[in-house]
Amino acid sequence: MSTVTTSIVTPDGPVLEEDYEMVSCTAENGELGILPGHIPLVAPLKVSSVRLQIQGRTDYVSVSGGFLEVRPDRVTILAQSAERASDIDVDRAEQAKQRAEKRLQDKQANLDQIRAEQALNRAINRLDVASHAR
Amino acid sequence: MASLRDIQSKINSTKKTKQITKAMQMVSASKLTRAEQNAKAFVPYSEKMQEVVVQIAASGDATHPMLQTRAVKKTGYLVITADRGLAGGYNNNVIREVYRTIQHQHTDADEYTVIAAGRFGRDFFKKNNLPIAKEIIGLPDQPDFSDIKQIASEAVEMFLEEEIDELVLFYNHFNSAISQEVTSQKLLPLTDLSSEKGRSVQSMYEFEPDAEEILKVLLPQYAESLIYGALLDAKASEHAARMTAMRSATDNANERIDDLTLTYNRARQAAITQEISEIVSGAAAQQS
Numbered sequence: 305m306s307t308v309t310t311s312i313v314t315p316d317g318p319v320l321e322e323d324y325e326m327v328s329c330t331a332e333n334g335e336l337g338i339l340p341g342h343i344p345l346v347a348p349l350k351v352s353s354v355r356l357q358i359q360g361r362t363d364y365v366s367v368s369g370g371f372l373e374v375r376p377d378r379v380t381i382l383a384q385s386a387e388r389a390s391d392i393d394v395d396r397a398e399q400a401k402q403r404a405e406k407r408l409q410d411k412q413a414n415l416d417q418i419r420a421e422q423a424l425n426r427a428i429n430r431l432d433v434a435s436h437a438r
Numbered sequence: 439m440a441s442l443r444d445i446q447s448k449i450n451s452t453k454k455t456k457q458i459t460k461a462m463q464m465v466s467a468s469k470l471t472r473a474e475q476n477a478k479a480f481v482p483y484s485e486k487m488q489e490v491v492v493q494i495a496a497s498g499d500a501t502h503p504m505l506q507t508r509a510v511k512k513t514g515y516l517v518i519t520a521d522r523g524l525a526g527g528y529n530n531n532v533i534r535e536v537y538r539t540i541q542h543q544h545t546d547a548d549e550y551t552v553i554a555a556g557r558f559g560r561d562f563f564k565k566n567n568l569p570i571a572k573e574i575i576g577l578p579d580q581p582d583f584s585d586i587k588q589i590a591s592e593a594v595e596m597f598l599e600e601e602i603d604e605l606v607l608f609y610n611h612f613n614s615a616i617s618q619e620v621t622s623q624k625l626l627p628l629t630d631l632s633s634e635k636g637r638s639v640q641s642m643y644e645f646e647p648d649a650e651e652i653l654k655v656l657l658p659q660y661a662e663s664l665i666y667g668a669l670l671d672a673k674a675s676e677h678a679a680r681m682t683a684m685r686s687a688t689d690n691a692n693e694r695i696d697d698l699t700l701t702y703n704r705a706r707q708a709a710i711t712q713e714i715s716e717i718v719s720g721a722a723a724q725q726s
Contacts, residue, residue: 313486315583315666317479332655333647346490347646348655371656373490373643382486384583384659 308340310356310379312365312386319386320365324356327379329372338374345374351425353433354381364389366433368426389437392430401427442709445702449695456691462524463684469579470615470677476580477612477670484667491660493642494649495628502653503598504661507627512549514571514602515540516593516625516665517563518609518672519556521575526683528610528618528676529558535620536608540568551602553593555586555669571596579673586669590662597626598658609668610675616682618675625664628657 307323327338330352338345351368370383404424408417440448495505517536519529536552536559544550551571554560560573574589596602604626611621645652 313483315480315483315663316476318482331646332651336646344643345646346494346643346652348652369659371490371652371659373486380486382483382490382659384587384662 306340307358308338308342308377308379310381312354312367312381312383314383314386316385320356320363320388322356322358324358324363324379326357328355328357329353329367329381331372336372338372338379341376342374342379343376345372347372349381349383351422351429353429353436354386362436364433364436366392366430368429387430387433389433392434392437394431394434397427397430397434401431440701440705442702442705445698445705449698449702452691452694452698456688456695459684459687459691463681463688466677466681466684470674470681472580473670473674473677477667477674480667480670484663487660487663491628491656494645494653494656502650502657504594504626504657505628505653507629508600508603510603512551512602513543514551514553514593514596514605516553516605516607517555517559518607518669519554519559520676521557521577523558524683525676525680526686528679528683529556531620532608532610533559533562535622537562537566539608539622553589555589571601577669577673579677581666581669581673583666586666587662590665591658593665594626594658594661607665607668609672610679612671612674612678615678618679623668626661628661 305325307325308327309321310324310327311321312319325340329336329338330350331347332350333347336347348371349367352366354365354367356363356365365386365388367381367383367386370381370386373380373382400423404420404427407420408424515536517532519532523529540550547569551569552559552563553571554563554573555575555577557575560570560575563570572589572592574586577585593605597605604624607621607623607625609621610618612618
């Protein structure tokens with residue numbers, strides 16, 4: 305089966321560069337599934353998991369603050385942070401989640417509220433992806 | 439002439455200073471290596487980012503406030519310095535350059551504001567009563583993107599909310615381990631995008647949902663990544679500058695130790711000569 309080279313790049317360095325049969329991710333507008341030979345496309349991604357399939361195996365990567373660039377032979381995901389499921393520090397994500405929940409309950413200024421929600425979102429996403437680690 | 443014991447203690451203390459500067463030099467050298475690696479790891483991200491941004495900007499119809507030059511009523515200066523000194527002219531060079539630019543360009547304190555990254559810059563601007571909009575200190579030697587994310591996005595937000603009408607970056611650019619130069623870079627508005635590179639690219643993108651929406655997400659991220667890039671560059675310069683400063687301090691200590699040792703030996707010789715001549719003259723006095 306044909307494959308598409310997929311790379312995930314963050315400011316702290318590349319996270320992944322491998323060939324996959326299918327890339328699924330959640331864009332702002334909804335789910336996207338990319339197969340080899342897709343037309344060139346750019347789309348912003350939600351804080352979500354990216355699922356990469358090859359030979360019946362699925363790799364999970366959590367991304368936040370990123371977007372997707374597709375060319376027929378290449379998929380690039382640029383994200384402000386990204387981790388493979390196995391690299392996620394579950395304890396840290398758990399702590400971040402609790403911190404964010406606590407801040408949400410405190411109900412301070414509006415800006416803090418939004419930040420806390422985003423932080424909570426990221427933590428939940430990380431935990432979710434980590435649960436898929438093999 | 440100082441006594442033998444005085445000279446000896448000066449030699450000893452200089453030797454101890456030398457050990458410290460030597461250690462700091464080696465620490466900075468290894469930090470520099472790490473900083474260079476960080477900068478290298480960042481390159482693929484920034485290149486890709488730029489490529490996509492240029493292509494979208496070049497595709498024409500989409501506009502975004504960050505791409506448009508507007509009348510400048512207030513300028514923001516983002517100044518990157520170190521938290522600590524002992525780095526030669528590293529901090530002073532940047533600060534002097536910023537100060538000169540401000541004196542030159544502005545007559546009133548309402549016309550500009552400073553965003554200070556690093557304790558040295560912050561303290562200087564505070565002491566001279568220049569307006570500081572935001573500050574961040576205590577950045578680690580090997581910063582992650584998450585360390586700078588907040589201040590970067592706040593700076594970009596200030597531009598979007600028209601608190602400032604342009605954003606200029608001042609930092610030490612890393613040329614090589616022995617040469618760093620102060621660089622000023624106009625970050626916002628992003629004006630130099632649509633020029634060269636975008637035209638030659640063959641593939642045109644499909645946008646999901648549309649180009650304008652994507653620019654809205656992409657451009658702030660792009661600007662943040664540029665700030666992060668500048669920070670990595672500045673950190674590499676900082677370590678290089680500190681390494682050079684400590685190396686010359688070590689060299690100076692060596693020189694001083696040599697000088698002092700020479701003086702010590704001369705003094706010792708003089709003392710011996712004097713003692714002998716005293717003995718000889720004493721013996722001569724007894725014989726006669």
